[in-house]
Each structure stands twice: as structure tokens, then as C-alpha cells.
Amino acid sequence: MGIENAHKLIVNCLPLNESERQAFAKAARDVPQKFVGDESRRGDMVWSASVPEELRAEATAVIGNFPAGDAGQYKRLEWLQTFSAGVDAYVRPGVLPHGVMITNATGAYGRSVAEHMFAMMWAVMKNFGRYGFNQREHRWQDEGSALSPEGGIALVIGTGDIGSHFGRLAQSVGMHTFGVRRHPEVRAEGIEKMYGFERLDALLPLADVVVMAVPRSPQTHHLLDAARLGKLKSTAVVINAGRGDAIDADALAVALREGRIHGAGLDVTEPEPLPAEHPLWGEPRCLITPHVAGGNHLEETSEQIIRIALHNVSRYAKQQELLNLVSR
Ligand SMILES: NC(=O)C1=CN([C@@H]2O[C@H](COP(=O)(O)OP(=O)(O)OC[C@H]3O[C@@H](n4cnc5c(N)ncnc54)[C@H](O)[C@@H]3O)[C@@H](O)[C@H]2O)C=CC1
Ligand SMILES: O=C(O)C(=O)[C@H](O)COP(=O)(O)O
Numbered sequence: 001m002g003i004e005n006a007h008k009l010i011v012n013c014l015p016l017n018e019s020e021r022q023a024f025a026k027a028a029r030d031v032p033q034k035f036v037g038d039e040s041r042r043g044d045m046v047w048s049a050s051v052p053e054e055l056r057a058e059a060t061a062v063i064g065n066f067p068a069g070d071a072g073q074y075k076r077l078e079w080l081q082t083f084s085a086g087v088d089a090y091v092r093p094g095v096l097p098h099g100v101m102i103t104n105a106t107g108a109y110g111r112s113v114a115e116h117m118f119a120m121m122w123a124v125m126k127n128f129g130r131y132g133f134n135q136r137e138h139r140w141q142d143e144g145s146a147l148s149p150e151g152g153i154a155l156v157i158g159t160g161d162i163g164s165h166f167g168r169l170a171q172s173v174g175m176h177t178f179g180v181r182r183h184p185e186v187r188a189e190g191i192e193k194m195y196g197f198e199r200l201d202a203l204l205p206l207a208d209v210v211v212m213a214v215p216r217s218p219q220t221h222h223l224l225d226a227a228r229l230g231k232l233k234s235t236a237v238v239i240n241a242g243r244g245d246a247i248d249a250d251a252l253a254v255a256l257r258e259g260r261i262h263g264a265g266l267d268v269t270e271p272e273p274l275p276a277e278h279p280l281w282g283e284p285r286c287l288i289t290p291h292v293a294g295g296n297h298l299e300e301t302s303e304q305i306i307r308i309a310l311h312n313v314s315r316y317a318k319q320q321e322l323l324n325l326v327s328r
Contacts, residue, residue: 013064114165120265152208244270
């Protein structure tokens, strides 16, 4: 069957109002001859909160996340536009057939996640985790020295959308912001000094706050391990809202229990949920939130997710038009 005869079906799982639906339908219709084949399904876009089971084998494009465990059911999938920034669930070997294009929603979450991390940093610096434990026990107890961000160094690992937003917030309260990336010549807003990844070990002892905003990958697995945690100051604070496995949670629990760092804030853990018996749950120096930094969308986040997806529908439509032209 030639490409021009292939029936295309986009399943759109974003929660949209009527005018947003129309914008998507228009983006998909803009290119003539795009969805050819079955005349009754021309330009088809199905709207649904999740992909209906009977359409999974037929869908050529999905806008929205589906459980990675269901990926095998998507026999005709060409393109997945996630509403998450992280795509780690789909890029593992064997999950999606070779050649499926994935685009994500990076650019939508920066402010939301960075604000969450910033609030965590401040709360950990002011010992709120420990005061929270005391409050539950009705214990009126001074927890001693608190910290101030002003003049301190925030070391941002993962200087993309989230890291850059965090950098700007940190600068607004007088922090110096250092970033670590594989290509240090590429600058990021909010990051004062950018270093190559090979400088990480030398920078850790200088950091007052270590901010982790990296995707899950073999290179980021246990990036902050026992040896690197051991390089931190006793007053250092570690914040992670990227993916949980970037930190060795057992090593972190030991560092916190022994008071070798001031505290930590985690929005992500490995695994999720963090098992009930994990020592981090009982650690007053550790604030834990259940992966909500980006999930509790700010209105701005939802708008950005829709904007990115809409833009990519247009690009997909144009790509289909080109494919149709070359196949003629
Ligand atoms: N907690 C939450 O609710 C949320 C968590 N996330 C997580 O945060 C991650 C980052 O999101 P964005 O900032 O939007 O993505 P992004 O793609 O804009 O930034 C990621 C940055 O990490 C860098 N990076 C990748 N591997 C690296 C390595 N080995 N060493 C140093 N830097 C490395 C990339 O070069 C990029 O600059 C996502 O992949 C996702 O896992 C994203 C949204 C919400
Ligand atoms: O965008 C990401 O990556 C996130 O972690 C968001 O919180 C949304 O994630 P999921 O709902 O896909 O876990």
C-alpha cells in the first residue's frame, strides 16, 4: 500500500476546550491530501481522555502518554507526542518499534518544577522538615542553625528548561549559579558559569545547593552516588526533581542520617512510590513530595503543553504532505 493510501489516525488525549479542539483539527486539515485513504475518516482526529482499546492497533499518532506496558498494542504507531518532558518510559529497548518518532513537552514544566524545587531548597535550609516532625509530636524544640541562600552557590546539574528556570530564581535571591553540562560552550539563561561534565567532582565541594534536573539515562543513573555525596559540605542541600535514579537513595539516606549534609528535597524517587520501609521516609532532614512538581500543572504548564503539541501536529501534517508528494 502506498503512503497516499495509508489511513492516518491521530488520537488526541489532551484535555481541550472547544476552541483548542478546533485549532488542532485545523492544524491537521491545513495540509491538503494529508489524511488520505478511507474517505469517511479523512483528516480524522479522535478526542479521548485515553486511547480507546479498539483504536490502539489503528492509531498512527498519539498525543498524550499511554502506559509503556501497552506499547506493543500500537502496531501502526508512527509518532508519539507526550505531554510529559521525560520520555524514559518509552525509549527503553524493546518498548516501541524501531522508527517511531517521539516528541516531548520540554519547555512546559520549567517554571512549575523550578518553583517547587526552590520552595524545597528554602524549606530544607530553614529546617522545616525537622520542625514538621516535631510538630506532629507536639515538641517545641529549636533545631539550631538554619541556612540562607544569599551568596551561596547553586550547582545545577541538567541546565535545560527546569535547570535554567531554577537558576533564575536562585539568582533573584543573590545566589551564584554554576551549571554542569556536556557542552559547556552552550550557555543557559540563569546560569552564571557553565562547566564541562568532567569538572563535576571538583565543583561539588563548593556547592551550597546541588540541583538535579536531568532526564533518566544510563549516563545519569546514580550520578550522585556515595563517593560524590561524600564530596559535599556538611551544610550542603541536595534537591532532585528530575528522575529518582539520578541519586543513590541508600547512600543519600546514610549521608542524611549521619548529618554529613544539611538536608535533601526529593520530588522523585527510585522506585516510585518510595517503598514504605525506606529509611528516607523517617529522615527529618529529607522532604519528600510524590512526583507532583510538574504534575500539579500551573495553568501556564497546560497552555504550554497544548502549544507544543499543536505546533508539532502542524509539523507532522507537513511531513505527511511531503511524504505523499515523494510517493507519487
Ligand atoms: N518532577 C516532575 O514533575 C518533572 C520532572 N521532569 C524531569 O526533568 C527532566 C528535565 O526536564 P526539562 O528541563 O524539561 O528537560 P530539558 O531537556 O530541557 O533539560 C534536560 C537537560 O539535562 C541535560 N543532560 C542530559 N543528560 C545529562 C548528563 N548526563 N549530564 C549532564 N546534563 C545532562 C540535557 O543536556 C538538558 O540540558 C525530564 O527529563 C524529566 O525526567 C520533567 C517535568 C516534570
Ligand atoms: O514531564 C515529566 O517528565 C514529568 O515527570 C511530569 O510530572 C509528568 O510525568 P508523568 O505524569 O508522565 O509521570
